[in-house]
Amino acid sequence: MMKVVIYDDRCIGCGLCESIEPKVFLITDYNVAEVVMQPETFDGPVQAAVESCPTDAIAIITD
Numbered sequence: 001m002m003k004v005v006i007y008d009d010r011c012i013g014c015g016l017c018e019s020i021e022p023k024v025f026l027i028t029d030y031n032v033a034e035v036v037m038q039p040e041t042f043d044g045p046v047q048a049a050v051e052s053c054p055t056d057a058i059a060i061i062t063d
Helices: 016-020 045-052
Strands: 002-006 025-027 033-035 058-062
Touching: 002 033, 016 025, 016 045, 045 058
Parallel strands: none
Antiparallel strands: 002 058, 025 033
16 A cells, blocks of 8 residues: 655655645644545646655655
């Protein structure tokens, strides 16, 4: 099963992921991204968010 993860130690809270796919990503009060819902598909906006992250803090992994 695939899932999206955020590596908190890399996240700078820039908000690109949330602006690209707000259904999946949220910037928390601690200024880091959080996955709020696992997507049904991992292409389109989710893939764009992964590729846009300036610190490579987002990954799609196989669980």
